[in-house]
Amino acid sequence: QVQLVESGGGLVQAGGSLRLSCAASGRTFNKYAMSWFRQAPGKEREFVAAIIWSFGGSSYADSVKGRFTISRDNAKNTVYLQMNSLKPEDTAVYYCAAVTRRSPVPLDNRSQYDYWGQGTQVTVSS
Numbered sequence: 001q002v003q004l005v006e007s008g009g010g011l012v013q014a015g016g017s018l019r020l021s022c023a024a025s026g027r028t029f030n031k032y033a034m035s036w037f038r039q040a041p042g043k044e045r046e047f048v049a050a051i052i053w054s055f056g057g058s059s060y061a062d063s064v065k066g067r068f069t070i071s072r073d074n075a076k077n078t079v080y081l082q083m084n085s086l087k088p089e090d091t092a093v094y095y096c097a098a099v100t101r102r103s104p105v106p107l108d109n110r111s112q113y114d115y116w117g118q119g120t121q122v123t124v125s126s
Helices: none
Strands: 002-007 010-013 018-026 033-039 046-052 058-060 068-073 078-083 092-099 120-125
Touching: 002 092, 018 033, 018 092, 018 120, 033 068, 033 078, 046 068, 046 078, 058 068
Parallel strands: 010 120
Antiparallel strands: 002 018, 018 078, 033 046, 033 092, 046 058, 068 078, 092 120
16 A cells, blocks of 8 residues: 655645645555645635656746745655745645556646545644
C-alpha cells in the first residue's frame, strides 16, 4: 500500500505564509511527478502546482504563480508547498497526489493521478 500524508495546514491571516508537507510511505513506487491540488467548498478540485521528481522541473496554476513554491526532498520522499502572500481565496482543502508514469496528459489534469492523500485544510482569514 502507498500512503500520501499531508500536514502543515491551518488558519492564517491574509498576507501570511504556510508550508505544507506530503510524505509518501508504504510500498516503494515510481514517482514521475507529484502535485498539489485544492478544493474549496462547492467547487471542483483544481490544480495548484506540480514537480517532476527526477529533475525538479515545476509548473504552477496562474492563480498561485509568484506566491507558491513546490519542492521535494528525495531522501525523505516528501514534497512541499511553500505558500506566501496568502489570500482568502486560497482557502481550501489541499491534496497531494502522485503520478507514476509520464503520459501525454498534462499534469494539471487530475484524472491521471494514481495516488492521493486525505487532504489538509488551509483557511485564510481577511
